[in-house]
Structures are given as structure tokens and as C-alpha cells.
Amino acid sequence: MEKVKCECGHVNPYGTVICESCGKPLQDEGKSLLNMRYEGAARRSQTYKRSVVDHIWNFFSSVKVGIWIIVLLLVASGFGTIFPQVEFIPPGENPAVFYENEYGTIGQLYYLLGFHNLYGSWWYMLLIAALGVSLVICSLDRVVPLYRALKKQRVTRHEGFLKRQRVFGTSRGLDHEGEIEKATKVLNEKKYNIYEENGNIVAEKGRFSRWGPYVNHIGLIIFLFGAMLRFFPTMYVDENIWVRDGEQVPVKGTDGQYYLYNENFEIELYDEDDELYQEALMREGSSVVETYRTSAVLLERSDDGIVGSEADYEKVKSHDIEVNDPLTHDGYSIYQVDYKLNELSEFSFRLQSVADDNGDVPDTEITVDLYDPEMSYDLGGGYVVEIEEYFPDYVFDEHNQEPTTATRIPDNPLIIFNVQTPSIPDGEKSVVGVQTNEPILGENEYRLELSGVEMNDVTALTVRLDRTLPLLIVGGFIFMVGLIQGSYWSHRRIWLQQKGEELWVAGHTNKNWQSLMKDFEAISSNTNIAMPIDQVEEDELEQERQYQRRRDEDQGSDVDA
Template identity: 60%
Template structure:
């Protein structure tokens, strides 16, 4: 579109309301000048033809940005009603867990995908849309505003002066030159930057405050980028590892390079008899109160791995992992967050003859509940095969046996025993269902029985594995956001114009906020001078303006 040339010679983009140079209104619109964005032409209000224009105009709208924020807030709030999938007990099936724990609402929560909200595609699209809205809205306003403030002249058009909210005029007096110099010194003392042109003055202060919202946007965009980087591989890790006492487990997120061993798990309770500051609270507590729980851990690194041989581990360090005292290595931290005491670990079984109710020559075998063997070949040609293993047994909706998870909280094992002389490949054995206080024969009468002889339990520690390379980006965005917030909140942009034209002195002022401070600064200029007072033209219906100046026909005192 063609540019609009003002009478001062400056070429303004199409749609400009106030000339960027002299301030002359290029459109007659209202009694007072619309000084928002200095009356410049914004792209979103000028170009509306192509698809690019429509997309730009859509995302530059403040209303659209607010609606995106509302949608993010509402969806994020819903995502906190129930725990995300990463925080449910390890081994639980999400499709069953939410319905069992939270009923119909939990099932609906899972079906709608809120159990993995913050990594869902539509939530990522909302964050991306907010980022695009911030960038486009900022560019749509910042670029023309910067150009207008940079090009503004000291001498402004008379119509510009008269359309300012704070304005006054009076005839030129013999002391005008001296009054202008006195005003210039007073303004410079108030830390205004004063420019002079053809005997006219422009005093400006706090222009940097106008960029506060845009600094806010930059900080928020960086913050959003940091949040989205969490979904890139290697940038963020938040996972669990459960380690039994005496066991060594691979640390997730390390590509099988690092391992942690649980040497010992300790739980310490507050002593109710010891007098301390918590005594009153402990007295009211019926159950024991944990004062500390920690894991005495050893960190290993895989030193070499040869085909056909076991992995060799190199010890790195020993560390006592406690709450807020993690084990940290290679940017990864292991935090103590949970534990399980006396978890079932091993069952020891013996084979008993139904004739004499005695063990057959002390034949026994041990089943590791976390990793059971499928076949046990025993002495005297006895064989035991595990047909089915349910670590956490329950009957599902179809009336069939199943397991809630892989944690052995309620184990059930279906054994098939093959006595001597019975061929496992041709004959069927004696099938039994065995668990804690459960021993059922499933295929008729048996000549032998599998009896539980011993139970071993072990403590299990729950460690969070966390790595966050996005934190510096998020902190940087937060700091920049706060700088912009302070910049735009505690300072304000003020301008005062003093000029002589057509035998009159005109004074005008504008502030983006805090008009009271601007009026006080203008009132100070009258001290010891014959400069005119200025009225707030929004308050002309009153007998006196907020500065206490009596109104005159000239609009000044």
C-alpha cells in the first residue's frame, strides 16, 4: 500500500494516525489524540488480504493470546486432579489403575489422555501457539513503536499539541526566552533528557519503560522454549528406579552405562522419650514418625562388555542417599523419595508325600519372586515347572486370574510337579495353585504336595533419577521476565513539549501511566516563570484542574 506523506515531508506507512515526525493527525478521530503506540500503523490493522495477513492478524490479537493462556491454565489444572502416569506406582497398568483408584472420573481422565497431559501433542500445540502469539504480537507493536519514538521531532504540529491530554497555552511574554532556559534547567535537574530545536523544547524521561512488556515477552518465550526442550531426548529425565537390598540395578537414562547397588536401607524414627522441639507433635501422633530414611548406595560404571561374557562394573563411589542429599554424577541425580519395607522376596518350597505327610528326602527349591525360573530339576528325578506366575494376583472383569503389576505383593504360582517315572513331554503332572496361605490342587487327587517352608523379605528403596539440562534456559527466561516486569511497573515514560508558535506559548505533556507525576513536573515549571499552566482536558468540566489552576479562555492559568 502507498505511504502517506505528511505536510512536514515525512513518509508514513499506510494506516498511520499521527505523523511519526511532527505528530500531525492524519485522520480526524476524536477530541484527544490516540497516543497508544504513538498512533503508528500496525501491520495487523493495515494488511488483511492474504492468508499470511490473516494468520498474522489472528496471532497478533491480544484476545487470542488470552484465550490460549486460559486454555493452558484450565487443561493444566485438570492435569493436577490425579497423578500423571509417571507418578503412579511402578508396574501399575494405567488403564486399570485410574479406574480402580478414582472410579468413573479416573477412567474418564485416562480415556481423555490427561494421564500424560504435559507430553500430549495438543498440549504441545497450545504451548507452541502461545509462543507464536507472543512473537507476532510483540513484532506487530514493537517495530512501529520503536520507529515512531526514534523519528519524533522536537517541534510538533499545533494540532498534535492541542490534542494532548495535558495542554495549556498563553501569549508570548518578554521573558519567554529566559523562562524556557529556566524550564530547561529545571527539567534537566529532574533527570529529563532535553532536546532543543528552533527555540522549542522536548523533555523526555523513562523511555526504556516502554520496552518492559516486550522484555516480558522475550523472557516468557525463552521460558516456553526451555519447557519444550524437556521433550527432546537427552535434555530432561525424570524416572524411577526401585532397588532391593543387595541388588544392583541399571540407572535409567544412562544407556546401560551406570548402575546403582543398594547395600543397605535404613529407616530412623523419632524417639518419643527424647525431649526436643517436636515432642508435642510426636505425643499427638499415634503412629511412629520417620525422622530419616536413606540408602547406602554404590555407584558403578560399566568398564567393558565382551560378547559372551558378563558385564564388568567399575566402582565409582559410595554415597548415603538421603532426602535432599542426592547422589550426583554426569548431570544426573538420584534422589531418595520412597521405600517399601518387608517386601516378599523369595519362597522356599518342599515336596511332601501325601502318604506319610513328610518331606521327600528333604527335597526343596527356592523361587525368586522377582525373576522366577520356569523349570526346576530336583534330586531323585523330581521336576517342577511354573505354568503361570501372578506377582500381584486378582480376578479381572472376565473372571480370569491376572496380575495388577509386577510387584510381588500378593503372589500366586501355578506349579506342575512331575514325580520320578513321569515323562514331562508325554504325561501330565500334578498341578497346584500356591500362594500365601493358599494351596489348592487343580487336577484331581495328588500323591505329592508342594508346601511352603520359608519366606524371605527384603526392604526396597525408591530413587528418582533426574537430569535437567533445560533448567538454565528456564531460569534465564524467568530472570528476563522479572526484569521486564520491574522495568514496566516501576518506571513510566514522560514527555513535555514547550514551543512557541503564532504568538503563543504551548505546553503539552504525555505519560504512558502515572499522570499525577507528570502534572507535578509541569507544575514545577511555573515556579519563577511566566510559562502557562496546563489542564487535564479530561477534567475540563471541573472548575479547577488537578493542579489547582483556574481555567481561562486560553486553557491555561
């Protein structure tokens, strides 16, 4: 793979089709138009094909491969929208149970295939990384040789280069210097940059538009990099937390650094006597919430460094969180998104004798915390109440034929108690729940009577942190710059070159040939230089003429017959 030396003396990299300096075609000596897409420069993907690195480079430099990666990403993203992603299912739900219960067998398959957490899966991230690699390699494979070719081009070009441009023409019997001077004036008025060499000129403008696609790629790479950073907890957080009145919980995504204490949650309703809201109230048929508010205190944990010691919490900030009025600190924003009133919190029980003879039964009330129940309660006198099973949100699993819990939230609590007494040391089992209080085996001598219920109001908050947003904005902005740069401008070049008694004119643009022809019309109308022809249109017209002649000949043959 030796370098190729042109007759002009310039040494070109192996695989170069058009000399980077003079423009002489180095491989194809035919009469077809030159392929000027990359100025005939040598691309690595079309040159080196031996090592493993070469094969990897060639694979990712293919535009078709990049398009297929995009198609796979679009299809995969579409699958991710069929059912809600795991972060959008009701809080506390077990995904393994939720998708099957809500969507049946298809939902279970959706979960088993990992589509419930699609955008965080390793293979989806691998596709994004592959797209980024494809963009980088595609860009480098094309932009480096293109830059070399455009930078090293001379004004005086080889005859084969000029003749095989799409726009080409010649003029004879002219004052070459005078006509070139007139043409230069016209081109200057059209904002062309003029370069002169040995009485020949090349006029160029809009070269920067050639870099538009590569600016696009830079913007996309930055954007994809920002999107991938969203999977790092320190860069992006979007988590929901439920906090009950008087409860302190860690703020998700802060790695235990911050805690939130809910002093009080309250809602305000629209005044039913206010005529301004009568129509809305009648339409709803019930009271309408005007606003809901969480009086929150943000705490920061400060450990003393001793393992096992209790942590100290320092108050950072207090704020009444309302919709569109979040608590913000250190880049984190905590928004009010939902609430739940009168959630079951505690059950209180008293042990009673079924025969209504309480005798020695201790008159002691036990309180079961439905969020974190104790498993044993000693009433004294040999009376012990144990919790054998607890289902915060009881459902019966038809598939496995056994009771289970749908969530960890006590929406439908059911408790299996074992009551041990002096007369029954092995205990009696019973099931106690909402509107349920039944013995499990036969008749029991003792039962637990519900004596009280405590409820809590619960507020739902969303914790958000997005340090990737600046990267996404910068990437999107650069992408739009590249899109405009490559869409609204074109790279035009016009060569005027003296060849003996003839003045040769040639032109090339990467798009918008009509505008280039208008520039030639302006030159032709202000000088004596003949209007060049569009060789593509000329070939098409010649093909049409040949077709018409053959058809006429065939029709004449039919008439003679």
C-alpha cells in the same frame, strides 16, 4: 499499499496514523484526542491481510488470542491436578488398572482421555508452543513500529498533534525565549532530557519504560523454552527407582550409562530410653525412624564396542545416601525418598505326596524367584514342576471375571503350578499363594509344600537432573525486570513550542497523568506559562454541565405544567 508521504517530507509506511516525524495526523482529521498507544505507527497485523502468512500473523498478534491460549492452559493444568499424574502413582502400578481401581469410572475416563500424562501430552505442548508464538508475534508486531516512531520524532511538532494531546494549553504576551529557558531549568531539575530545535523544546524522560512489556515477553519466551526443554531426557530427569539389597539397576534417564548398586540399606530408630524423645515416641505409639540410609555405589558402563559382548562396569563413586544428602555426579543427584522392609523375594518348595508316601519323590527343593521366576524345574526321575501362570500382586478383575496382577511387585504372589510325574504325565494343577495351597481340578496326588521364604529390604531413590534451571532463572529474572520497568516508571513528554504570539504547551504520558500534571504545576509556578488543561477532564466536566442544564430545564418544564 503505497507508502504515505507527509507534508513535512517524511515517507511513512502504509497504515501509519500519525506521521513518524512531525506528528501530523494522516487519517483522522477530527477533534478527538490522538491515540498515542503505539505513536500511531503502522502495525503489520493492521496493514497486510492477503496471504496465508498475513492471516497467521494477524491471528497470533491478537492479544485476545493470547489471553484465550493462557485460559486454555490454565484450565488444562487444572484438569491435570484432579488425580495424580502417572509419575506419582505407586511404582510398578499399571496406570490402566490403577486409575479405575482407585477412582472408579471417572478415573478410567481420566486415563482414557490422557489426563494422567497431561504435561507431556502433544496437545499440551502444542498449547505452550502456541503461547510462545503468540508472544513473539505480538512483540514484533508492536515493538518494531514503536521503535521506529520514537526514534524518528522531531522536536517541532505539527499543530494538529499538539492540539489533540490530552494535556494542552496556550499562553500569550510572554517573552518566549525567557520563559522557555526558565521551563528548561525546571525540567532539568526533574531529570528530563531536553532536546531543542528552532527555539522549541521537547522534554522527555522514562522512554525505557515503554519497552517493559516487551522485556516481559522476552523473559516469558525464555521461561517457556526452558519448560519445553524439560521434556528432553538429556535436559531434565525426575525418576524413581527401587533397589533391593545386593541389586544393581540402571539409573533412569542416563540411557544405560550409569548403574547403581545397593550394598546395604539400613534404618536407625530413636533410642526409646532417651528422655528427649519420650513425648514423640508416646505420641506415635511405636518406634520412630531417626534416619534411613542406602550405601550405594555408582557404576559407569564401558562397552568395548563388540556387539553381544558383556559390558564392563567401572566404579565412579560410593556414597551413603540419606535424606537431604544425595549422591551427586555429572549433574545427576540421587536422593533417598522412601523404603520398604521385608518385601517377599523368594519362595522355596518341596514336592510331597498327598498320601504321605513320598516313595520315589525326589527330595529336591526348588526356589522360585518372585521377581523373575523360571518357568520349569526338573526334579529328576520324571518329576517336572512347571509354572503356568504367575501373578506377583494377585487381584481378581470383577469386570473381566478373571485373575490379574495389580503391580509387578510381589506383595501378594499367586502361582499356578503344573506337576508332572511318571504316573501322571499330563500333570496336576494347583494354586499356591500366601495362605493358599489348593488343587484346581479334583484331588491331587502330589502337592508343593512351602519350605522357606526369603525377604529383602528395598530402598526408594529419586534420580534428578535439571539443566533447564538456569534458563528458568534467567527467564524469570528478565520477566521481573520488565515488570518493574513497565510498572514503576512512565514515559513522559512535554512540548513547548512557539506559534506566532502564542506559546503552546502540550504533554503526554503512557500512564500516571497526575505526576505529569504535577510537573506542569512546577513549570507554571516558576514561570509565567499558564497551566494547561486536561482535555479529558474538561470534556467530562462539560458533559456534566450539559446534563445538569438539561435536567434543570426538564424540572422547570414540569413546574410550569
